[in-house]
Amino acid sequence: MSFIDLKGLLQPLGALKQIGKKPHTIRFPYEKKDASDNYRGLHYNEINDCIGCGNCSTICPNAAIDMIDLLEVEGNAGDSGLRPRIDNGRCCWCALCVDVCPTGSLNLTKDYIYVTDDPNSFLWMPGVDNKEEGKDLISYTSDTTTSLSMYDRVPMRELEGKERVKSFAEVVLGYTEDEARAEAERCISCGLCTEACPEHMHIPEYINAIARGEDEDAVKIIYDNNPLPEMCGKVCTRRCEDVCALQVRGDAVAIRWLKRYATETAPTVEAIKEVVNPVIEEPNGLTVGIIGAGPAGLTAGYYLALKGYDVTIYEAQAHAGGMVMYGIPKYRFPLDSIDKQIEYMESIGVKINYNTRVGKDISFDDIYKNFDAVFIGIGLQKPWNIGIKNEDVPGVIPAIEYLKIINSGGSYDVGKKVAVIGGGNVAIDGARVSARFGAEVTILYRRRVKDMPADWEEIEGAEDEGVHIIPQAIPTRIIKNEKGRVKGIEYVMAKMLTQEGGGRPRPVAIEGSETIYECDTVIGAIGQQADFTWLPEKYKESVLIERGKIQVNNDRQTGDPKIFAGGDAVKFGNADAISAIADGFSAMKGIDKLLLKKK
Amino acid sequence: MTDLIKEQKLLENVTNPFKIKGRVIRNRRVEVFCDKETVSSVLLYAKTQLGYIHLAHMTCIDWIDENKFELIYTIWSPVEKVHLFVKTKIDRENPVMENIDKIWDQANTYEREMREMFGIEFPGLIGEHDFALEDWDEMPPMRKDFDTHQYAEQTYYNRPGREDAKDVRETLVERSGTEVPDFAKKYSRER
């Protein structure tokens, strides 16, 4: 390099060629360049789509998101009523909250400029503070493919449809350990499910225990307020899954199957005792009589026994379990499962008197006098009539009676073709049981398939097994053959009429659409009612019965302070096992409260 | 991996003279475990005899349950292009480790940082005691038993206005009138 390097001196002057070119300056604020289409600016939350699960608040690495009780939003099952509030003095706009939002309500917008002299004004309620303009500016979103939430359920292994109609073997095979862990990992532990569960089980906790591989802790948590988890793990109506945060955009967490998996870790009575390690208080000398060994009665009995009460259950049938024992087919809930649960209860100190029908083998008066408190958990035993012509002919049978015969080991010849009336779980059970006897089964339901109150898994299962469903079919009469037996059933097709005021659509018969379905048996499954003939008249004044159901308060206490009631026969909740368990649990607390003074 | 020949050879070359244990992790990764006394001779041997002249990094892991500090020396050969991890565990109480800045000058930086962050003494280490911190008089902060969140909350100003935050689970528990038993609470959602 010489001292004077002419090239090196002149080359930089090439920069002069830029003179006269239009500068690329963005003359902000007079001229704006839009932020990109997925810019991560200020948050926007669709308040009505948000369910307040708080997942955003949990993932936030900077603890910037608080859940706030927003007055304009009311909490209900499936919505905590809380909404996220972002501390913009913490936020780093990583958008993890967007990517984990199970509903997709939380988004980021293109808006990012916020300048102020007040450091206390950085608390930001997305969707409230930018209610008007926010929605149009949404830029960074997550859909089910980009979201970090796991929307796909681990499929449950089942017997093949063709295989399972051959026997009453359990259809559902249960999760393996890996499957259960994977499924439990999907749970975001928000706890919205606990509110929908009538019994408010500690769902996030036991699922988390399963996810961490602590199955025994999971069992222990489950037994904290549900003494019949094996039953719930198999046949629960699982309202919890209806409100699962993941269900909004994907599949709900298989809460029921996870519970089922957890109970499998304690396969014997000894194992249950060892895992649960129940603390039984000293006997306190007080006695409780329970009528009916169904889920309600058993739950009340179990927890009362743990509290030191002397509990005696009177059961009319030869087996405990009530409707779960007699109403649910064995391919859903095998007999040994029930026996194990009952045996465990008896080992805790619950006494069960089988084949003792109150009103016949023992009078209610005696029970009332002999015990400090009485719990009635009789359930609904009497089927409603179908209400059409010829329903008293041979070959027409109510579903629960049919199921009871089969479950007690009896037999009933359904012939070759069966018609089932109704759309609930009992109807499906009747249909699927009939299918197992080789019959060709058709379900007649007055509304659409999507209106069926039965579990969707049950409906699918039935269809797999070859059950045919005719929706929007209203039965009009049953046709006799010359021998006086059922020959067929006539029905009309219905159209759905939307109700004014937003009620659920009503089926209205289409005239002239009468069809006849020939069959050998008609199974009616349109609901049951309670039978109160055993209750002496003098109690009926205080134990108020309205529309066939006992009226109780929150403690499940009837008009007579000493008498409590629960299960399907009371007005509380829905007619299902988990509601019955909740009744039993609440009644236990009520009884404990009542008898506390005596202790 | 089928051919881990040079990794195996390296392992033998390092473990045999010093009678130490080690394993081939995968291709280009070999680790050996030795006492704290042998570390410097292994490193010097690898540097001078085997051509592992590049000190890629040094670090320390606080295994508080074992009451040990694990020191990891990662060295690399530009010829073989293999990483050799030399690992050793030293006592967590009064940790003292041999100073290797004679072998690599830049080890001095790592060691000063470790002295500050973990409280490990390196006799003969040159350099001011403060590396990244200034006038620090608490426990060495990278130790597992130092709770940085608690310290920050006590020391620095926390802006008020966020007290009305609610926990989703607690709100639901309250609303449904139940209670979560204590033994289950450890499985509740972290907040």
Next chain:
Amino acid sequence: MINDKDSQKIVDYIQNFSRKHSLFVMAYGTGCGAIEIPATMTSRYDAERFGIRGAATPRQADVLLITGYLATKTLKRVIRVYEQMQEPKYVIGFGSCTINGGMYYDSYNTINALEQYIPVDVYINGCMPRPESVISGFIKLQELIQQGKADNGKRYRENLEWYRANQKKIIKNWKMPDYNW
């Protein structure tokens, strides 16, 4: 000198107008927000349009940018720099970290709220604030200056004891001149 109220107003107006159009920014990148300063200053966003430009030393600077988190070690230097700056002086806090700790809220070595240690005129939302945000921040500061509300130095002088107490709580070894106007 000028006693008449209206004349004083006019003088103030001219004074503020001049001040707001020549903001010399202290060249001290205290944290990661410094990365957007070159972008703001150079051709694409060209902050010199607003009379904003760098100044090498505190004595010449008007604006101190606290670009994000402040480690306690830096806080000590920032106070030193801030106190050396001549009035009128202004402070702009960049991003979450200066407001409520940002992502380092649980760090043992970063302060959480800047206004506890030195007075702040404007806060800019973001992590990090983009050049547009930074310019908006300066525009806001200009507004405040024009309105005569940016009295950073005065606030510091008047509440010196309170600030000093807060500062000394964090800085354990206070080896600095007590004040350097």
Next chain:
Amino acid sequence: MIREKETTLYLGPQHPGITGNMMIKLKVQGDTVVSATTHVGYLHRAFEKLIERRNWLNAFTLLCRFCVPEPDPMELTYARAVEELDNREVPERAKYIRVIVMELARLQSFLLWYAGQAGSGGLYTMGQWSVGDRNYVLDLFEDLTGGRIYHMYIWPGGVRRDLPDGWTDKVLKTMDYLENRQKDYNQLMFDNTVFQKRAKGVGIIPKDKAVEWGVVGPPLRGTGIKSDVRIDEPYEIYDKLDFVVPTFEGGDIWARAMVRQEEFRQSISIIRQAIEKMPKGEYYNKVPNPMKWIVPEGQAWAKTESVRGEIGFYVASNGTNKPYRVHAKGAAYTHGVTVLEKVLPGQNIADVSFIMNSLGVCPPEIER
């Protein structure tokens, strides 16, 4: 020659020439540096401690802030370490996207380096140009990831989002633009006598000591040693791409600058190749629910080639949903302390920040 008295000069932390918030204590004799000591800690945020409190995915928000001018290599290195621990496969497409992102990050960092290197040598126009042009690369990042500086885009198992429609065309257009612009840069900077005279023979790293000193990246290649993680230990799809690792003899600032100049060109070529060869398909191998994602017990070391050289992450897991220990070692950890302390003696005070820029000293990476 008059013997000058030795004085101490504190360069930084507030100094316009310093490459970040750090301080160098210089002992000077007249204009010449006798010895230098680096003081860091002005940016210590306790990242490694904080990551231990975050879960595996949350750590990303912190990681990209390790070294501000180039966040992406940090994300990638950590992601690769976690993938190794978790045995997580990365889809082929994601590997290509990662390479494109890495090279774009390299470009934007080079553009910033142009400004710093020229600016500390007194050429201010360069900064106006290159930092202005850097915005075009940042715009690409904004379109892709939603963030300008901090992207939080590369995750264990792939990348966070697929490429937006028309993005690759935009990238190619920007590449053409930058390729043209580089000619202008060269004219302004490399052909400039001022720069040449200041750069040649200044801040020499001896070739025989370079590896031992812990020099990595462009400074190491500037001594004539061909070492680059992308060819030494190919990650992602670098082994399927055709590129040259430039070396330059001399070990001075000039050599380092020439290496970077050539790498700038190589990066553009790599991006073009990757876009051309990129397959369709999945871009993300989804991790489980991030709150419950447990990474198996173990320890892993991953390294990548960042702009300033090799960046390594040592990640240890004890089988929980949080990292047990994450240790990051960036190029500046050696460059900024021991190498700088060795190179500076004998140089002019005016060259200190010039040398710092050429070594790529990034203080937040040293103290984290």
